[in-house]
Amino acid sequence: DAKTTQPTSMDCAEGRAANLPCNHSTISGNEYVYWYRQIHSQGPQYIIHGLKNNETNEMASLIITEDRKSSTLILPHATLRDTAVYYCIVRPPEGGSYIPTFGRGTSLIVHP
């Protein structure tokens, strides 16, 4: 399964866009990129996922580079409630067992 690399921590001012990068240079053509976040000791929460095209939902936007080796999660107007650990994971295609690997994620701190 493709591995992901994320910065350990980032910070962002409230109201500004938060751009969280993820490197997945060994991703294969049919593996999906999923993003989750975990607010202090709560269960992780799904944010968004994508394969090739950029995706947007009510929570965030996901930009995947053309070579698919990296992606960026964008929170367009970060609020204090967006302070959390953000995880980027790669989901392989069907067939074979899949070991979800969340890693350490990026700890995002949104400050006033």
Add this chain to the structure above:
Amino acid sequence: DSGVTQTPKHLITATGQRVTLRCSPRSGDLSVYWYQQSLDQGLQFLIQYYNGEERAKGNILERFSAQQFPDLHSELNLSSLELGDSALYFCASSVDAGPSTDTQYFGPGTRLTVL
């Protein structure tokens, strides 16, 4: 509210004991995942069941076991507990009809403290 329920919320027990954690997935979800999260290890995948069958196994200790019942709820059994087993245990469920529909919905977790 993710729709995934876990019981109990908190569990305090002693070393050497055995406990059972319970998870009820979202309605319609066939897949259940179990994770362990301790302070120094991050979120670690333990095991996945799909429609009653074991589908994938992570670094789950032999002292731990799980099963998924016909009504799709799942139980994680932890035995011969050690201090190091103290952690948050999360359950997640998904439709898991394929990689594009494998969004995992997590429960609130069970906090296990082993004294």
